[in-house]
Amino acid sequence: MDTMAALRYNVACSLDGFIAPPDESTDWIVHDPSIDFAKLYAEFDAYVMGRKTYEAITAPGHPNPLQGKSKDAVVVVSRTMKPEDHPSITIIGEGHIHHIRQLKQRTDRDIWLMGGSQLAADCLDAGLLDSVETAIMPVVLRSGYRLVAETPGRSFGSYQLQRRSLENLPKSGILMVRYDVVYNKA
Secondary structure, three states: OOOOOOEEEEEEEEOOOEEEOOOOOOOOOOOOOOOOHHHHHOOEEEEEEEHHHHHHHOOOOOOOOOOOOOHHHEEEEOOOOOHHHOOOOEEEOOOHHHHHHHHHHHOOOEEEEEEOHHHHHHHHHOOOOOEEEEEEEOOOOOOOEEOOOOOOOOOOOOOEEEEEEEEEEOOOOEEEEEEEEEOOOO
16 A cells, blocks of 8 residues: 655744744744754655745755755745746745645655745645644744644634654753644544
């Protein structure tokens, strides 16, 4: 039996549920040297993100963890980026849910949904999101971009999560929590 790659939303968030403050800065993220990012990146075959996350990851002066990945492995959902300006990545302006569904079917290992609260909401509503993995920072932001965006025009719907793991990083105070999304099959 073939198994489909899991789409894992792996993100840093504040204790009050924000993934970025209104100014989109990242200086609130607590750094912990015990987190092995190379090992984490090695768990995934593909990376899906919004434009803002892509721009933050590839900003000058920072190591680019996506460098050297194949064009098909880095998917950026954006209505403003032009594919001809970014030939080394895949840019999806429309139909991102269909593209992610196909990516899950053809990818051997898991897919990292790296950011975008709206993108996370879209994938959750489409039944594509398999897990929510948060690095909960010992920080309260009070406003900004929520872990999962509200979706205007859609009726309220809650999703059950089942905790898979919890790790306390004592030096930094970060809580690493992984939840599986439980979809009710009615």
